Amino acid sequence: MSSQYLASLTLFAATREQTVESRRRTFPQWGRGLTLEQYLTREATMDQAEQAVNGKLITWVLVPRNDPSTLDFKCSCETYRRKGLIKRPDSTSSEEVFGYGIASVFTPPQHRKKGHAGRMMRLLHWVLAPKDVLPPFPEGWGTPPSGHVCCGNAKFSVLYSDIGPGFYKSAGPDEKSEGWIVRDPVSTIWDVPKDAPNEIPAQPAASVKWLTVDACEAIWDQDVALMKADLASTDTPRTVFTFLPDAGVSAYLVRRTIFFISGHSLYELPTKWGITLQSIQKDEHSVTTSATWTLDVRPPPPTLIVTRLRTTKESFPQLVFCMLSAARESQMERVEVWNLPMELQEIASSLGGKTLVRDEHLNAFKWYGPEKSEDLEWAFNEKFAWC
Numbered sequence: 085m086s087s088q089y090l091a092s093l094t095l096f097a098a099t100r101e102q103t104v105e106s107r108r109r110t111f112p113q114w115g116r117g118l119t120l121e122q123y124l125t126r127e128a129t130m131d132q133a134e135q136a137v138n139g140k141l142i143t144w145v146l147v148p149r150n151d152p153s154t155l156d157f158k159c160s161c162e163t164y165r166r167k168g169l170i171k172r173p174d175s176t177s178s179e180e181v182f183g184y185g186i187a188s189v190f191t192p193p194q195h196r197k198k199g200h201a202g203r204m205m206r207l208l209h210w211v212l213a214p215k216d217v218l219p220p221f222p223e224g225w226g227t228p229p230s231g232h233v234c235c236g237n238a239k240f241s242v243l244y245s246d247i248g249p250g251f252y253k254s255a256g257p258d259e260k261s262e263g264w265i266v267r268d269p270v271s272t273i274w275d276v277p278k279d280a281p282n283e284i285p286a287q288p289a290a291s292v293k294w295l296t297v298d299a300c301e302a303i304w305d306q307d308v309a310l311m312k313a314d315l316a317s318t319d320t321p322r323t324v325f326t327f328l329p330d331a332g333v334s335a336y337l338v339r340r341t342i343f344f345i346s347g348h349s350l351y352e353l354p355t356k357w358g359i360t361l362q363s364i365q366k367d368e369h370s371v372t373t374s375a376t377w378t379l380d381v382r383p384p385p386p387t388l389i390v391t392r393l394r395t396t397k398e399s400f401p402q403l404v405f406c407m408l409s410a411a412r413e414s415q416m417e418r419v420e421v422w423n424l425p426m427e428l429q430e431i432a433s434s435l436g437g438k439t440l441v442r443d444e445h446l447n448a449f450k451w452y453g454p455e456k457s458e459d460l461e462w463a464f465n466e467k468f469a470w471c
Contacts, residue, residue, distance in 0.1 A: 182239065
C-alpha cells in the first residue's frame with residue numbers, strides 16, 4: 085500500500101459503537117466457546133472491573149483522518165494503563181510509574197497485507213509515551229495522532245505476541261527505531277498425574293491455606309510492598325522494571341475464567357485460586373510462600389497457569405505438590421509457571437517439571453527512555469501481567 089495512503093490514516097480512541105464493532109470482529113478469533121452474545125456480555129462486564137475503569141482501558145482504531153467515527157476502520161487494538169515500578173542501578177529504591185499492556189490487536193481479513201496493522205502499532209507509541217522521549221515524527225506519516233487525556237505517560241509498554249518476534253519488533257515510533265522486544269518467553273510445565281502421590285514433600289511446621297478470589301486479592305495487595313523491597317535490594321547494573329499485580333490486574337485473568345467456566349458444562353467452578361504456606365525456618369523466622377493462578381481450558385490441554393509466585397527453595401517442593409493437587413481437582417492436565425527463577429529450575433526438574441521456550445504468548449516490551457534493551461531487566465515477568 086502506498087505511503088501516501090497510509091499517511092491519510094491515523095489513530096483515534098474508539099467511540100462506543102466502534103468498540104462494540106471491534107469486539108464483533110474479534111469474536112470468531114477469541115470467542116473461545118462462547119456465543120457472540122456471551123462474548124459481548126463478558127467484555128462489557130469486564131469494562132466495569134477495576135483494571136478497566138476510569139480510562140485505564142482504551143480501544144484504538146486506525147481510521148481515515150477525515151472520518152474518525154467510521155465503523156469501517158482498518159484495524160484495532162486495546163491498551164490497559166497499569167501501575168509499574170522502575171529501579172535504576174544508581175538508586176536504592178524503586179519509582180512508581182505507569183506502563184501499558186497492549187491486547188486484542190486485530191485486522192479483519194479484507195484489510196490485511198496492506199500495512200494497516202504495522203502503521204497502527206507504530207502510531208500507538210505516539211499516544212502512549214511522552215512526545216519528548218520519542219524521535220521526530222516522520223514527515224511521510226502526516227501529523228501525529230491527537231492522543232488521549234488518559235495516556236501519554238508511559239515509561240514502558242508490553243504485549244504478548246502470537247505471531248512471532250519480528251512483526252512487533254519492526255513497529256517502532258519511526259522508520260529506524262525498534263518496537264517491542266521479546267524477553268524470556270520461558271515456561272516450566274508439569275503434567276498432572278491422575279492419582280495423588282502417597283507422600284507429601286516435607287516442610288516442617290507448614291500450614292496450608294487455600295485462597296478464594298477475595299483472599300488472592302489480599303495477597304496481591306500485600307505483594308506490592310514485597311516487590312518494592314525486592315527491587316530495592318536488587319544488585320544489578322541494569323535498570324529493572326515491572327508491573328504490579330494489584331488494582332485488578334491479576335484479578336482480570338481470574339474474572340475472565342470464572343465467566344467462561346460458569347457457562348461451561350465440562351468444568352465445575354473451582355473454589356481454590358491460590359495458596360499460602362506458612363512455615364518456620366531454621367532461624368525461627370516465619371516465611372510465607374504463596375502462589376495464585378488461573379485456568380486455561382481452551383485450547384487443550386486444560387492448564388492451571390500460575391499468575392504470581394513467591395517461594396523459597398525449601399518450600400517450593402510442597403508448593404508444587406499442592407498446585408498439582410489443585411489442578412487435579414479442577415480437571416486440569418498441566419500446571420505451568422512463567423519464568424521460574426533459575427535457582428528453582430533444577431528443583432522443578434527433579435519434581436518432573438520441564439522448562440522450555442514458548443513459541444506463543446511471547447513476552448515483549450518497548451522501553452521509552454534512553455536505555456538500550458540490553459541494559460533493561462524485566463522483573464516478575466509472569467502471567468499476572470498478561471492481557
